[in-house]
Amino acid sequence: MFDFAALVANENMKIFRRVRSWIMLGLLVLLTAAISIIASVTASSTIKMWDMTSMELMILIPLANIFCVIIAADIVASEFTNGTIKLLLIRPWTRSKVLLSKYVSLLIFVLITLAVVYVSTLLINSLVFGYEGGVMAQQVFGVLDPGMSAWSYMNQYFLLQLVSFIVTVTLAFMISAVFRSSALAIGLSLFIVLMSEVLSQLFSLVNKPWVDYVLFQHLNLTKYLRMDAALGGSNQDMMTLGFSLAVLAGYYIVFMALSWFVFTKRDVAA
Amino acid sequence: MSNLSQPIVQIKEVTKRIGSKTIIDNLSLDLPQGEVFGFLGPNGSGKTTTIRMMVGLMRMSKGDIIIGGSSIRTDYEKAIRHVGAIVENPEMYKYLTGYKNLLHYARMVPGISRNRIDEVIGLAGLDKRIDDKVKTYSLGMRQRLGVAQALLHKPSLLILDEPTNGLDPAGIRELRDYLRRLAAEEGTTVFVSSHLLSEMELMCDQVAIIQAGKLIDLRSLRPGGGASVGGTGLPAQVLFEVDQPDEAARVLQETIRTPDGVPVRLQVRAGEGAIVLDALRDDIAELNALLVAGGIRVYAIRSLSKSLEDQFLEVTGGESVV
Numbered sequence A: 001m002f003d004f005a006a007l008v009a010n011e012n013m014k015i016f017r018r019v020r021s022w023i024m025l026g027l028l029v030l031l032t033a034a035i036s037i038i039a040s041v042t043a044s045s046t047i048k049m050w051d052m053t054s055m056e057l058m059i060l061i062p063l064a065n066i067f068c069v070i071i072a073a074d075i076v077a078s079e080f081t082n083g084t085i086k087l088l089l090i091r092p093w094t095r096s097k098v099l100l101s102k103y104v105s106l107l108i109f110v111l112i113t114l115a116v117v118y119v120s121t122l123l124i125n126s127l128v129f130g131y132e133g134g135v136m137a138q139q140v141f142g143v144l145d146p147g148m149s150a151w152s153y154m155n156q157y158f159l160l161q162l163v164s165f166i167v168t169v170t171l172a173f174m175i176s177a178v179f180r181s182s183a184l185a186i187g188l189s190l191f192i193v194l195m196s197e198v199l200s201q202l203f204s205l206v207n208k209p210w211v212d213y214v215l216f217q218h219l220n221l222t223k224y225l226r227m228d229a230a231l232g233g234s235n236q237d238m239m240t241l242g243f244s245l246a247v248l249a250g251y252y253i254v255f256m257a258l259s260w261f262v263f264t265k266r267d268v269a270a
Numbered sequence B: 001m002s003n004l005s006q007p008i009v010q011i012k013e014v015t016k017r018i019g020s021k022t023i024i025d026n027l028s029l030d031l032p033q034g035e036v037f038g039f040l041g042p043n044g045s046g047k048t049t050t051i052r053m054m055v056g057l058m059r060m061s062k063g064d065i066i067i068g069g070s071s072i073r074t075d076y077e078k079a080i081r082h083v084g085a086i087v088e089n090p091e092m093y094k095y096l097t098g099y100k101n102l103l104h105y106a107r108m109v110p111g112i113s114r115n116r117i118d119e120v121i122g123l124a125g126l127d128k129r130i131d132d133k134v135k136t137y138s139l140g141m142r143q144r145l146g147v148a149q150a151l152l153h154k155p156s157l158l159i160l161d162e163p164t165n166g167l168d169p170a171g172i173r174e175l176r177d178y179l180r181r182l183a184a185e186e187g188t189t190v191f192v193s194s195h196l197l198s199e200m201e202l203m204c205d206q207v208a209i210i211q212a213g214k215l216i217d218l219r220s221l222r223p224g225g226g227a228s229v230g231g232t233g234l235p236a237q238v239l240f241e242v243d244q245p246d247e248a249a250r251v252l253q254e255t256i257r258t259p260d261g262v263p264v265r266l267q268v269r270a271g272e273g274a275i276v277l278d279a280l281r282d283d284i285a286e287l288n289a290l291l292v293a294g295g296i297r298v299y300a301i302r303s304l305s306k307s308l309e310d311q312f313l314e315v316t317g318g319e320s321v322v
Ligand SMILES: Nc1ncnc2c1ncn2[C@@H]1O[C@H](COP(=O)(O)OP(=O)(O)OP(=O)(O)O)[C@@H](O)[C@H]1O
Pocket: A269, B018, B023, B041, B042, B043, B044, B045, B046, B047, B048, B049, B050, B322
């Protein structure tokens, strides 16, 4: 097991020794700081820390998702594109373990990215606008449940975002393993992630039962936080968080199985 | 050096088909331990494909490859432990320094110390540039880094696909001397593919020649593999024109053994009514006497001494890409 940690350390090294990764993380922090500072300087009325956080998350989360998807789409394909896969695979490790080490280090990157967003939005806004305690989620995030605190909402929000991030990066990871070309994998994955909102709306127009099983209808999990018990219980037609999670789990298994199958079975001709 | 008679690599009737194309056709080859073994063939003959199968990058359609007693097919992790390799171009992580690249591969095999990393850096002559990013390296420097990475875990089998590609004459010479030393002193088997035939001649104990995926020739370039009745000098190929080539072959193989007791390796050219074998100049008269004593009529004796390049062109028919 200790040895496997060395493989993950290698993958982390390959992510974090590239300027790209630092630019991504730096950009998330800088953007937060820039928006908060510009708002505090130019706004006429006083802005509250939680309101600003809520607003910034709408920009930062999609951006963070794009960054994670880029890393995921590149992590396998770049080894093929650059030809380094040959020297990577001819070691006393099965292909499965090599792929797993890549996947683990990708998840570490996703965790770090979300942590950066979490910490930087809360910290920067507290510094710029002053920390405000005892705020309820109903006031700032438009949650119906009056008993939920802003902190509790933040934590649940990030947890659900983590779930949808994992699904999208796993999709990109699969595309990466299947297509073996960085440019194609990044392009295709980004296209899917960027279009997911639009596609979701398009699909919701379709009045067929299978639409409920389309991936794009379930990537926005945080909407369940906002509707909650008050509304969700009364509306029979409404999908539940449990249903969405089950559908995502189904896709997740398919993505993983395909990535593993393709990576371990196919000849390396790079 | 352990048991020399046990080949470190056994390639057993390996066939590779991609689509309807047969790229490697029923190839069998044993690599003895501690030899520098050359792998020659024109462009597209299947050298790289064979090497890819040896290191598990490609699956065989048929057959098996045993390295150090373990099958690359069913016992990959164990078999590959014996192997250090460069496959085609030495691609490295360009955004990492040379040192980080070596560290990366060192971490993948337990028990490689920092000292060993420094040692291979010294061997590859990269001391001055090892902390520079690989994207600033020249082709030859990347090739050196490729060799360094292959040597890290002191493999008992070193597979090098065109390792001299991009090296300067001094670098080629250094590599050649180093590979010979590795084979002689540490008993490492070196399997090199190359287009530089004159290089192979200087470096290899044995060469296998493949064409269109088939093994077409296997020959020894060192004294000992050919006939030796005690003469001196370097062996050269000699052709005996005789009346019964098969009978002549039988006579010689019965009487002449190499020092390890293997019957002399010779080639029967029934069409030309001749047999060909490696022999020292002093032995030619001896061989002739043996044939005559065995009731064979000898019409002519010719030396076929040629450079490997000529031989290569001869056996491959001088074709370019297949
Ligand atoms: N992935 C592939 N799909 C189809 N054919 C392939 C593939 N890889 C190699 N080939 C074919 O297999 C044959 C052998 O190729 P290989 O690269 O092994 O040759 P080589 O002996 O290494 O040549 P060179 O001296 O040019 O390096 C060629 O005819 C090539 O076109």
